[in-house]
Amino acid sequence: MSKLPHMTLIAGPCVIEDEGLVLEVAQELKRQLEGLPLKLTFKASFDKANRSSIEGFRGPGMTEGLKTLAKVRERTGLPILTDLHTPEQARPVAEVVDFIQVPAFLCRQTDLVVAAAEQALLHGRRLNIKKGQFLAPWDAKNIVDKVRAVEVRDGRRFESDGFFITERGVSFGYNTLVVDMSGFQCIQGFGVPVIYDATHSIQMPGAGAGGKSTGGKREYLETLARAAMAAGADGLFMECHPRPHEAKSDGPNAFYLEHVGTFVRQLLAIRELVASQPKLLPEAQKRS
Numbered sequence: 001m002s003k004l005p006h007m008t009l010i011a012g013p014c015v016i017e018d019e020g021l022v023l024e025v026a027q028e029l030k031r032q033l034e035g036l037p038l039k040l041t042f043k044a045s046f047d048k049a050n051r052s053s054i055e056g057f058r059g060p061g062m063t064e065g066l067k068t069l070a071k072v073r074e075r076t077g078l079p080i081l082t083d084l085h086t087p088e089q090a091r092p093v094a095e096v097v098d099f100i101q102v103p104a105f106l107c108r109q110t111d112l113v114v115a116a117a118e119q120a121l122l123h124g125r126r127l128n129i130k131k132g133q134f135l136a137p138w139d140a141k142n143i144v145d146k147v148r149a150v151e152v153r154d155g156r157r158f159e160s161d162g163f164f165i166t167e168r169g170v171s172f173g174y175n176t177l178v179v180d181m182s183g184f185q186c187i188q189g190f191g192v193p194v195i196y197d198a199t200h201s202i203q204m205p206g207a208g209a210g211g212k213s214t215g216g217k218r219e220y221l222e223t224l225a226r227a228a229m230a231a232g233a234d235g236l237f238m239e240c241h242p243r244p245h246e247a248k249s250d251g252p253n254a255f256y257l258e259h260v261g262t263f264v265r266q267l268l269a270i271r272e273l274v275a276s277q278p279k280l281l282p283e284a285q286k287r288s
Contacts, residue, residue, distance in 0.1 A: 004275045007269035008091045008161065008195060008235030009033070009270060010081055010099070010128070011260065019068050024242060025257060026076045032261030036268065039161070041099050041126075042078040043239070044069065048249050049085045050105050057248040061090060066096045073098075081128065086252035087119040094119035104130035104200070106167055107143055117150040120158070127158065128195065128237075130166040137183030140165050144190045161193060166237055167228075168197035175204040175215070179224060181231040188232070195235035196228035199253045216252030218244075222263065231269040236267065 013025050026042045033040050046065020048058045069080045072154060081099035084090060085106065093100055100120050106112050120127040127147070131140050137169060141166050143165065169177035176269055179201050180270045187194045204215035241247045244254040251288055255263070 004037075004272060005161070005234075007038040007171050007271060008041070008164070008193070008234070009038045009264065010041045010043045010195065010237045011240055012081075013241050013247065014239045014254065015045045015048050015057065015248060016065050016068055017059075017248050019071065021242075022068060022072055023075060024266075025240065026072045026078055028242070028257055029240070029260060030076050030078055033264060036264065038264070038268065039235075040078060042072060042076070043081045043101075044072075045083055045249075047085065050103060056248045062092065066092065072097050078255065084112070084116065084269070087111045090115035090119040092127050094123040097125065099126040099128060102127075102129040104132045104166075107132045107135070110146060113143065113146045114150055117147045117163075118154065119155055120162075121150065121156040126162045126164070128164045128166055130168060130197065130200075133169055133171045133177055133200075136170065137167070137180060137186040140187045141190050143193050161234075164193050164195050164235065165190075166195040166197050167201075167233070169201040177201050177203060180230070181227055183229050184228065184233050188234075190225070193234035194200075196233040197237040198225040198228070198255070199237065199239040199250060202253050203250075204252075216250070218255070220252060221253070221255060225263075225267060226270055229267045230274050232274070236264075 011029055013022060016022055022044050029042065044049050046059050046062050069082060075079050079098035081101055082093060083101040083103050084093045086159050100116050102116050104114060117127060129143055147163055165184050169179040172178040184194045198221050202217045202220050238242045239250055239254045240257045241254040242257045244256060247254050
């Protein structure tokens with residue numbers, strides 16, 4: 001029996017399009033992934049505040065969105081993740097969801113990071129902060145330090161799997177992101193587990209029709225996710241949709257819902273294989 005900790009999997013549609021859609025995705029994810037050695041959290045945003053265009057669909061807003069997410073948890077029993085955009089949203093979000101997320105574009109907003117950490121600790125929630133694509137992996141240390149400062153001040157600490165940094169790559173020229181696979185090990189060196197964002201690392205920002213939406217290269221998703229597991233990522237973030245071509249946000253990057261179970265089993269097998277191999281370099285042994 002492997003001693004490898006269960007993988008954290010954050011999966012679901014990009015945005016709450018309607019109650020029926022999120023319930024459909026959550027129920028299907030639970031069905032496909034039942035019994036696997038992972039910690040599944042259902043994800044959907046109540047507001048996509050960073051859309052490329054003012055015409056982009058944003059979602060139902062916080063009040064209605066949280067009601068929908070609470071219903072998903074009630075119906076499926078799955079823990080719920082959503083993101084927030086202002087410090088004022090931290091308390092109401094923490095009162096409902098199990099996992100609070102700070103979006104990549106906002107990861108350096110100190111007031112937001114502090115408020116999210118405060119409310120996550122106060123309500124016993126998990127916290128995921130997405131590293132912006134404008135930061136090098138080693139720059140994530142400043143994000144970690146802000147959260148640790150809240151822990152010290154408030155006299156509470158996150159569990160070992162209660163606070164994550166998510167890696168989504170770094171901007172490389174125009175409309176392209178590149179993932180440095182050594183970044184997982186770098187960020188883990190700050191004492192925090194790292195999740196690989198398989199969705200947004202294949203984005204092509206502003207590359208959609210007329211520059212008013214995000215494009216993407218879904219054909220690279222499987223390759224990069226497998227590589228991330230081999231590189232030692234502690235978890236996976238993946239948006240999925242039953243009909244990606246109809247998705248109201250991030251459709252070009254969404255994974256096909258019907259294939260999630262098969263793909264996750266592949267990733268778990270890679271993760272197990274890599275963990276079973278001895279580290280040969282003294283430097284690597286010290287990090288493990």
